[in-house]
Amino acid sequence: MTKPVQKRTLITRRNLIAAAQEIIAAKGYQDMRIDEVVQKAGVAKGTFFAHFPDKDALMDLMIGARIDAELDKLAQQDAPTSVGELVTHLRPLLGFMTQERYVFDVILRHSGAAAREEIGPIAKTFSRQISVIADWLADGPFRKDISPHLLADGVQAFAIQAMGLQFCAIHNGEPMITRLETYLDAWLTPGGAAA
Amino acid sequence: MTKPVQKRTLITRRNLIAAAQEIIAAKGYQDMRIDEVVQKAGVAKGTFFAHFPDKDALMDLMIGARIDAELDKLAQQDAPTSVGELVTHLRPLLGFMTQERYVFDVILRHSGAAAREEIGPIAKTFSRQISVIADWLADGPFRKDISPHLLADGVQAFAIQAMGLQFCAIHNGEPMITRLETYLDAWLTPGGAAA
DNA sequence: CACTTTAAATGACCGTGGTCAAGTTTTTAT
DNA sequence: ATAAAAACTTGACCACGGTCATTTAAAGTG
Numbered sequence A, B: 001m002t003k004p005v006q007k008r009t010l011i012t013r014r015n016l017i018a019a020a021q022e023i024i025a026a027k028g029y030q031d032m033r034i035d036e037v038v039q040k041a042g043v044a045k046g047t048f049f050a051h052f053p054d055k056d057a058l059m060d061l062m063i064g065a066r067i068d069a070e071l072d073k074l075a076q077q078d079a080p081t082s083v084g085e086l087v088t089h090l091r092p093l094l095g096f097m098t099q100e101r102y103v104f105d106v107i108l109r110h111s112g113a114a115a116r117e118e119i120g121p122i123a124k125t126f127s128r129q130i131s132v133i134a135d136w137l138a139d140g141p142f143r144k145d146i147s148p149h150l151l152a153d154g155v156q157a158f159a160i161q162a163m164g165l166q167f168c169a170i171h172n173g174e175p176m177i178t179r180l181e182t183y184l185d186a187w188l189t190p191g192g193a194a195a
Numbered sequence C: 001c002a003c004t005t006t007a008a009a010t011g012a013c014c015g016t017g018g019t020c021a022a023g024t025t026t027t028t029a030t
Numbered sequence D: 001a002t003a004a005a006a007a008c009t010t011g012a013c014c015a016c017g018g019t020c021a022t023t024t025a026a027a028g029t030g
Helices: A007-027 A034-041 A045-051 A055-076 A083-097 A101-111 A121-139 A148-166 A176-188 B007-027 B034-041 B045-051 B055-076 B083-097 B101-111 B121-139 B148-166 B176-188
Strands: none
Touching (some): A148 B148, B007 B034, B034 B045, B055 B101, B083 B148, B101 B121, B121 B148
């Protein structure tokens, strides 16, 4: 896990991940089964747990990788010049995160490093997300009385709030994106205009 | 579940809940087992699932009840006249929510009504929380350019963010309460003073 | 009261995540 | 080359949430 010494180990690990990817592509995250992964990878069940502490750790890896890919795209965009543009930029990322209730739950569970020592893949993407957004906000027409980092923290908090309500039975009149825009208007440009 | 007709049903249900409460009091939420609950309640396992759709539903009930009790206390407090006071008022509630990682996860999973038709106990407390906080904020020295309801939504979002980071390995230098105060200062009194 | 219908309880059974003592392969030491 | 040590793999096994055909008890009916 930390420092594989044998070539064999790397191959096994790669096979496990490849098998998981195929299964997820075919049936979604929710329906991935460890039994199916090990069967497809051609190893015994115990081997899986020699490579990953638990199922969640693999999910962390898989979902983290996809979020990272979204962040790659995000980071290449120009800094948004309005809240509307910011929300538009975030849309694909939030779309991925809310594609399955299960995925959103995994993300929530791992976003805060999950009380573990080592910071997992998803938690890393959350830090990165803060960096990307903070960079954007630093130069845009947004409030300047607090640090870009704090601003970005808030964007993340509101994004999670908006995504969470997405799955809620009551609040589904308003689409997630619209709700997020309302939040971010109030957060990033209090008083109605850039301060 | 919706309309129990027999006395027997009510008794069984009460026994199940009482058993669960005892076990939770003794070992915490995380370590509650259905097998132990039904054994203590003196019924078969299948009976449990005739009363609750799944384990999570019972957890929803138990945790929701405790949150509701906290909200009862909250609602009796005077409206806070500063962000610091607001945070102090919220402290016991947030303390309960973060007492166990497992509890926090259950709460997150159910806060948005969990994509079910009926709104569960925890989701109800979240609505109530918004009401209580909105009432407080309406009259206090906080920004007035957006509705108290929207303000309260934000308080909730930041509270969740602060609690989530509580469990994070990196961010544990700053205590949850301090972090929340920083967030809420920026959210409720942008520009440094009440607008 | 006897009979039927409906509601509730039962427990053997299953699916799936996770464990671990024993076996196999690879590396290191002599 | 050979033995000892370390790394890796194995699969039977366990824990625990959840299911369902069957049995038992309660409520309705004449």
